[in-house]
Amino acid sequence: MTTSTSARVEPVSTGSTPVFAARTRGLRKVYGRTVAVDRVDLDVPRGAVLGMLGPNGSGKTTTIRMLLGLVRPTEGEVELLGKALPDGVAQALPHVGALVEGPGFHPFLSGRENLRRVAAFEPLLASGDIKQAVEDALERVGLAAAAHRRYRGYSLGMKQRLGLASALLVKRKLIVLDEPTNGLDPAGTREVRKVIADLHEAGSTVVVSSHLLSEIEATCTHVAVLHRGTVVAQGELAELLHADSSSLLIVTPDVDDALNALRAGRISARPIEEGVRVELIGTTAPVVVQTLVNAGVEVHEARRHRTGLEDLFARLTEAEESEHNLSAVDTIEEGAR
Amino acid sequence: MSALVATRAPLGRQLRSELRWIVRRPRTVIGLASLCLVPILAGIGLWFAVDGDGPAGPGLAAIVAGNGLVLPVFTLFLALPLLLPLVGAIWAADGLAGEAQHGTLRGLMITPVGRLRLLGIKAFGVATMTLFAVTLIAFVGAITGVILFGGEGMLTLSGSTLSFGAALGRIVLTILLVTVQVWGVAAIAMAISACTEHPLVVMAATMAGVIVFAVLGIFSALDWLHPYLITSAWEGLSDVMRDPLPTEELWRSTALAGCYILIGLSLAAMRLATKDN
Numbered sequence: 001m002t003t004s005t006s007a008r009v010e011p012v013s014t015g016s017t018p019v020f021a022a023r024t025r026g027l028r029k030v031y032g033r034t035v036a037v038d039r040v041d042l043d044v045p046r047g048a049v050l051g052m053l054g055p056n057g058s059g060k061t062t063t064i065r066m067l068l069g070l071v072r073p074t075e076g077e078v079e080l081l082g083k084a085l086p087d088g089v090a091q092a093l094p095h096v097g098a099l100v101e102g103p104g105f106h107p108f109l110s111g112r113e114n115l116r117r118v119a120a121f122e123p124l125l126a127s128g129d130i131k132q133a134v135e136d137a138l139e140r141v142g143l144a145a146a147a148h149r150r151y152r153g154y155s156l157g158m159k160q161r162l163g164l165a166s167a168l169l170v171k172r173k174l175i176v177l178d179e180p181t182n183g184l185d186p187a188g189t190r191e192v193r194k195v196i197a198d199l200h201e202a203g204s205t206v207v208v209s210s211h212l213l214s215e216i217e218a219t220c221t222h223v224a225v226l227h228r229g230t231v232v233a234q235g236e237l238a239e240l241l242h243a244d245s246s247s248l249l250i251v252t253p254d255v256d257d258a259l260n261a262l263r264a265g266r267i268s269a270r271p272i273e274e275g276v277r278v279e280l281i282g283t284t285a286p287v288v289v290q291t292l293v294n295a296g297v298e299v300h301e302a303r304r305h306r307t308g309l310e311d312l313f314a315r316l317t318e319a320e321e322s323e324h325n326l327s328a329v330d331t332i333e334e335g336a337r
Numbered sequence: 338m339s340a341l342v343a344t345r346a347p348l349g350r351q352l353r354s355e356l357r358w359i360v361r362r363p364r365t366v367i368g369l370a371s372l373c374l375v376p377i378l379a380g381i382g383l384w385f386a387v388d389g390d391g392p393a394g395p396g397l398a399a400i401v402a403g404n405g406l407v408l409p410v411f412t413l414f415l416a417l418p419l420l421l422p423l424v425g426a427i428w429a430a431d432g433l434a435g436e437a438q439h440g441t442l443r444g445l446m447i448t449p450v451g452r453l454r455l456l457g458i459k460a461f462g463v464a465t466m467t468l469f470a471v472t473l474i475a476f477v478g479a480i481t482g483v484i485l486f487g488g489e490g491m492l493t494l495s496g497s498t499l500s501f502g503a504a505l506g507r508i509v510l511t512i513l514l515v516t517v518q519v520w521g522v523a524a525i526a527m528a529i530s531a532c533t534e535h536p537l538v539v540m541a542a543t544m545a546g547v548i549v550f551a552v553l554g555i556f557s558a559l560d561w562l563h564p565y566l567i568t569s570a571w572e573g574l575s576d577v578m579r580d581p582l583p584t585e586e587l588w589r590s591t592a593l594a595g596c597y598i599l600i601g602l603s604l605a606a607m608r609l610a611t612k613d614n
Contacts, residue, residue, distance in 0.1 A: 065613075065614070068447050069446075069447075069449070070443055070446060070447065070613070070614040071613040071614065072611070072613065089449055090344040090345070090449060090451065091344055093447055093448070093449035094343065094344060094448070094449065096447065098447050100443060100447070101440065101443070102440065103440070104439050104440020104441045104442075104443055104444050105439065105440075105441060105444075106358070106439055106441060107439070108361070108362060108363055109358075109361060113361070116354075117354055117357075117358055118444055118445070118448060120346060120350050120351060120353070120354035121346050121351055121354070121445050121448040121450050122346060122448050123343040123344050123345050123346050123448070123449075124343060125346070127347065127350055166444065
């Protein structure tokens, strides 16, 4: 194993409540010869809405399945709500609601019957509360009117909602949603976002996976970017989005003049191919531009360097296979860590 | 509040939910209805046979004449070699492989329900439904038999006639004996069911196994193997129709089925315990 001692799961609880709703260390899963997930160190802070971002096949679902104890890791450790898996599964899972790999229900039963069947197995539901819990969950995802219809006849969006409803049967500490907006129309997507926002407000921790950056940006406080089975970046969304935004690219033919002018103004800069790159430390973009213009430097263009996450994600999703992009990803990966 | 420490839903509630789920499947209802036809068809067939040739012919058909309570026993022995194993295999197939196919097994596991407990619940569902199916066949058989042939008592293979009460006792005994045999097959089907996501594979493999076992039972060169074949034990069950009741063969075949149940469920448990879902 490559994990260093400092990276192992240590008891991070303060008192009785763990700081992290879920953590993984050195997680690895191998199917035959395929390495599905490798060296995944994921931290899900309590109360966060963590977005797992990555293209299809990047290991999001496998990671989620290991988080829930459905799949045993080949290597590595999982801690769920402060309990180490697999031993703590029975204690942790009642407080976890999940929608994994699409909704799974029986086609010949109605939506309501399907939910009741799942509810009968929920440890935290008292037998007398099952009916009401099912109705509440159906109401919450907007399926109350179609609850009596057979699952067979549901649209993709309705199936997705029913899956969401089964995760919401009980008040959960952690909710894990694997691609919850798959197959939903814009209105459905907005509703899911609202459900996630409500859960967040109520103090639940949410893990939501998506291959859409816009989806993550709209709902999440934290983000973990997966690529080829490993986490290439993670942290607070705001932090990651602006991780690299402290530099400004100036396109100018007068590179030397520009550098001299900036140095005179005590602004750090270095030459690049098309002009200069300015680190925005102790200064702002308008000041930089004004300094250059005052010095008579021709400024053709001034733009912020693309933010780390966006850049990384764009490279991950656009033109996946080309070698050029792969090397670019590696560079970004180093920068993002 | 006890709910705060609960890590498992009440077992009774889970078992009820499992049965409810099985019974609500359209195929369960249709299957059980078709099973009811078996004793009716057998009864009508016998009625015509007896009518045509007279009651002089040897064997079970001759015994049936004027002696309708034999019909349920006769029908169960008729259904045991193929029909009942198929019924058991269908429920075993739906229980694990079918649920895995629909993604619902995963849903149950994350509620959570322990994997061993889940197997127990599934086994309970299959066992209960099998018992119900066998009882249903016997019940419809008894009604049909009494209507077609009359039901004062039961003529045994030994030539004596049992009273009505004793005859009912033999029918109940047959139900139990046959059910345990079907459980033996269904337990093996559960083991296969734990290994695949395709219910059809479970049914095909189970039925192929039953047929292969029956064929192996034919060859006298394989005499040494026959005591271990569940299908070979089924012939001995006709002892239930003798008077006085010889119990040795009945105990032996029941013990053999018990071994199949133990092996089947153990294999299923081993597979389920480590399976990725």
